[in-house]
Structure formats: structure tokens, C-alpha cells
Amino acid sequence: MSYADKVFIEMCRDIIDNGTSTEGEKVRPRWEDGTPAYTVKKFGVVNRYDLRKEFPALTLRRTGIKSCTDELLWIWQKKSNNIHDLNSHIWDSWADEDGSIGKAYGYQMGVKHVYKEGMMDQVDRILYDLKNNPYSRRIMTNIYVHQDLHEMNLY
Incomplete structure (x- = not known):
């Protein structure tokens, strides 16, 4: 143990x-x-x-390591909010008829923002900061975006 x-x-x-x-x-x-x-x-x-x-x-x-890994990649790499891009069925009950869970999780990772270095989503910004400013205390993401909660099937 x-x-x-x-x-x-x-x-x-x-x-x-x-x-x-x-x-x-x-x-x-x-x-x-x-x-x-x-x-x-x-x-x-x-x-x-x-x-x-x-x-x-x-x-x-x-x-379920494979399911866990698949879900992490679904959010962080695919930046998806559609359950059809996921191999497990853990999110099925929150999906609409098209498979979307709304503006949640992977969707938030893929939204582009304007920085002085250019347009980047949250994942790209983290990778940029880890490479160019690795000691920053501001390397973080946020998938709980209040202005989008009403459009998330699971907030």
C-alpha cells in the first residue's frame, strides 16, 4: 500500500x-x-x-489511465468541447444533440487573446511563457470564465 x-x-x-x-x-x-x-x-x-x-x-x-490521458489531451491539445472528439463517454450526459458541452473546458483553452507578442490561446501563452519567461508567477490558465457560464452545459 x-x-x-x-x-x-x-x-x-x-x-x-x-x-x-x-x-x-x-x-x-x-x-x-x-x-x-x-x-x-x-x-x-x-x-x-x-x-x-x-x-x-x-x-x-x-x-483508467487511457481515459484520463484521452480527456487531458481532449482539453489541452485538441482544445475541444465536443464529446465526439473524446474516446470515453464520461461527458455524454452534458452534451447537446451535436455533441457540444458548450463554452466549457477545451473551448476555453482555444479562445485566442491579444498579447503584445501576438494572438495566442491559453495553451500557446503558457508554452510561450515557459520558454521565454520561465520564472513568471503568472503562468496559469482559467477554464472557469464567468461571462461564458450561461453557455456551458456543465459550469
């Missing part, structure tokens, strides 16, 4: 013992029989790992 597994188990115990239930709230997820799928949640959980000792990979649960 890895250190990450032990941290995960302790975190789950803490959430179960001290978390807040969503029972009675209006929740989106449903069980197969249509009843609400309530959860127990806890805000602000932070886990820290010393990467010099080990990479924090969970070994307790199966991880």
Missing part, C-alpha cells in the same frame, strides 16, 4: 465521520432506479506529498 493510499483512506474516513451530507438537497446525480444519489462532502481538504519519496499514485482503485 502506497503512502497516497493511506492518505486517501484517512481522508475518506474523515469525510465520512465529519463531512456534510447532501441528503434533502436538490442533487443532479441519480441512481439507476431514479432516486437521488446523495453524497457526503467536506470543503477544503488538502493532501500533501513529498515527491522525493514517491509519486502519489493510488493503488487501491483501478485508474
